[in-house]
Amino acid sequence: MxxxxxxxxxxxxxxxxxxxxxxxxxxxxxxxxxxxxxxxxxxxxxxxxxxxxxxxxxxxxxxxxxxxxxxxxxxxxxxxxxxxxxxxxxxxxxxxxxxxxxxxxxxxxxxxxxxxxxxxxxxxxxxxxxxxxxxxxxxxxxxxxxxxxxxxxxxxxxxxxxxxxxxxxxxxxxxxxxxxxxxxxxxxxxxxxxxxxxxxxxxxxxxxxxxxxxxxxxxxxxxxxxxxxxxxxxxxxxxxxxxxxxxxxxxxxxxxxxxxxxxxETHAKKNEQVRTPGMKYKHYSPSARVVLLVPAQNNNNSYYTSNDKILVLQNIIKKESQDSKKIAILTTQQLDQMNSKDLSSSNEKAQFIIQSLGTTGEEIQANLFATLRQVDEEDKVDLIFVEGINEDNQGLAVMNRLEKAAGGNCIPF
Structure with missing residues (x-):
């Protein structure tokens, strides 16, 4: 002993x-x-x-x-x-x-x-x-x-x-x-x-x-x-x-x-005793507020272009970031070519940090937690927007974690 x-x-x-x-x-x-x-x-x-x-x-x-x-x-x-x-x-x-x-x-x-x-x-x-x-x-x-x-x-x-x-x-x-x-x-x-x-x-x-x-x-x-x-x-x-x-x-x-x-079946019912971790409690949350941008489809069942997405994001930032001074944008598949100049008009007082999580499911999954911690603990942002992905293959796990990190603060995108 x-x-x-x-x-x-x-x-x-x-x-x-x-x-x-x-x-x-x-x-x-x-x-x-x-x-x-x-x-x-x-x-x-x-x-x-x-x-x-x-x-x-x-x-x-x-x-x-x-x-x-x-x-x-x-x-x-x-x-x-x-x-x-x-x-x-x-x-x-x-x-x-x-x-x-x-x-x-x-x-x-x-x-x-x-x-x-x-x-x-x-x-x-x-x-x-x-x-x-x-x-x-x-x-x-x-x-x-x-x-x-x-x-x-x-x-x-x-x-x-x-x-x-x-x-x-x-x-x-x-x-x-x-x-x-x-x-x-x-x-x-x-x-x-x-x-x-x-x-x-x-x-x-x-x-x-x-x-x-x-x-x-x-x-x-x-x-x-x-x-x-x-x-x-x-x-x-x-x-x-x-x-x-x-x-x-x-x-x-x-x-x-x-x-x-x-x-x-990834969520426990009300008053149900959970059988495994991750089914009930708030998880994976940085100190900064997280906004999850949930992929949306147009009426033709095809994705918007990257330029369309940037315009949508600009409007979301205007509504969500009025009191924010340092904002992180974590990009995946549609916004991976975006830069801070694309967003400056959305909040002229804020500093923007744009970080890619990757473009494949494997990359996004592997980088997710480390990048959330980086912008939160090292860059000390006060607001994080994350571009979500479709819920197939690795996307199911990625979106499960991001929905919990955002605490339900999800916006169609």
């Missing part, structure tokens, strides 16, 4: 650089739990230090995944889970996702199933409806809902006393190595202050949580840029509860016949 005096010292938040490319997993390790090898001694030491905190203390560690940075504590430890909620100031009725490194670890630590032997199906504790998705998409940004087994070592605080729990296996080698070496399923929401944009870089975590957690593993920028996709295969028809790093189209095309009728 780490002594309490050491834990207190670690609360002066430390950042340790780690190199994901120096971590290597055997191809079948996602099933059998074989530990990774390391080419870099400093990376191995940093992950071992973080694993010790996870396994032997009540404290939490921030670490990168392919989606966003997570704030992790043992899913088996009530006090560690309480510290996650405390550090984030997260509502206590908002459940957490448990992260695993292998199917073997899931069986042993959550299902208390230590059976070994030839002929045993490693997926025996997972309903068959998930098997096609798991075999094709794990490790990766897919979270599934499972029934809580009896008995289980899983903390009820991760599930908020519900009969189901959410679990995923991240593909990021740093995350997988941390979970594997600690041999502990890790409850890990995004490593940000509650309601803030999710962190996709270590400095975002530092901005929100310095002094509240002992350690941040810095593995660089996250590649996906939004949280995992959450699906529920325990109901009929199955449902997509949170769009994310895997598209709805991915789920339907790869899931087989049982997922052909999958429905999208």
């Amino acid at each position: 780490i002594k309490r005096s050491i834990i207190t010292r670690l609360m002066h938040t430390k950042i340790l650089k780690v190199e994901p490319q120096t971590i290597h997993f055997p191809s079948n390790s996602w099933i059998d739990g074989t530990l990774p090898s390391f080419d870099n001694e400093d990376t191995e030491k940093a992950i071992s230090e973080a694993a010790l905190i996870i396994r032997d203390t009540d404290e939490t560690v921030a670490f990168p995944t392919e989606t966003v940075y997570g704030l992790g504590g043992s899913s088996l430890n009530d006090n560690a889970v309480r510290n996650i909620y405390k550090a984030k100031n997260r509502p206590s009725d908002n459940p957490l996702i448990s992260h695993i490194a292998s199917i073997d670890q899931l069986n042993r630590t959550i299902f208390n199933d230590n059976r070994v032997g030839e002929g045993l199906d490693p997926l025996r504790n997972i309903p068959e409806i998930y098997h096609p998705l798991i075999r094709k998409l794990w490790p990766g940004p897919l979270t599934i809902l499972l029934r809580v087994p009896e008995p289980t070592s899983l903390s009820k605080l991760t599930t908020v006393n519900q009969p189901t729990f959410a679990v995923r296996m991240p593909s990021d080698p740093i995350a997988r190595a941390l979970i594997a070496i600690s041999d502990t399923p890790i409850a890990a929401p995004s490593a940000n202050a509650s309601t803030r944009p999710s962190p996709t870089r270590a400095q975002h975590v530092w901005h929100d949580l310095q002094g509240k957690i002992p350690l941040i593993l810095d593995g660089g920028a996250c590649s996906v840029g939004v949280e995992s996709t959450v699906v529920d295969g325990l109901c009929n028809p199955p449902k997509l509860l949170r769009p994310g790093g895997l598209t709805f189209e991915n789920i339907v095309s790869l899931g087989g016949e049982q997922w052909a009728q999958c429905q999208v």
Whole structure:
């Protein structure tokens, strides 16, 4: 056990650089739990230090995944889970996702199933409806809902006393190595202050949580840029509860016949207990006010030209920005050629910052949270306009995050 005096010292938040490319997993390790090898001694030491905190203390560690940075504590430890909620100031009725490194670890630590032997199906504790998705998409940004087994070592605080729990296996080698070496399923929401944009870089975590957690593993920028996709295969028809790093189209095309009728249900009903994060509370919001420009179509069912869009935007800015002195415009597909001269007449007193999120769904998704944080925390704007995109492919997850960031302040565009 780490002594309490050491834990207190670690609360002066430390950042340790780690190199994901120096971590290597055997191809079948996602099933059998074989530990990774390391080419870099400093990376191995940093992950071992973080694993010790996870396994032997009540404290939490921030670490990168392919989606966003997570704030992790043992899913088996009530006090560690309480510290996650405390550090984030997260509502206590908002459940957490448990992260695993292998199917073997899931069986042993959550299902208390230590059976070994030839002929045993490693997926025996997972309903068959998930098997096609798991075999094709794990490790990766897919979270599934499972029934809580009896008995289980899983903390009820991760599930908020519900009969189901959410679990995923991240593909990021740093995350997988941390979970594997600690041999502990890790409850890990995004490593940000509650309601803030999710962190996709270590400095975002530092901005929100310095002094509240002992350690941040810095593995660089996250590649996906939004949280995992959450699906529920325990109901009929199955449902997509949170769009994310895997598209709805991915789920339907790869899931087989049982997922052909999958429905999208991303908002909890009034007074309904949420089954997974992201369904109820205000999320992803900068300090600045956000206005989401929702794509609109004309009567001919074709898009307006870029010049038309700029004229529409000028009128929106006039109405929305009377008291604003510094305004950010985050562009995507229609406004990507716009410059500040196009907008100066809309508010002559304001300074405009125009930033592109990218033009493809992958680019926009990857850049979304980092750009929101940049204009808010570094440029210190007081108003942010974001050009939305169509809700297909990555657009479903992007618009889900932006609608929550705008708090319903959405304008047809």
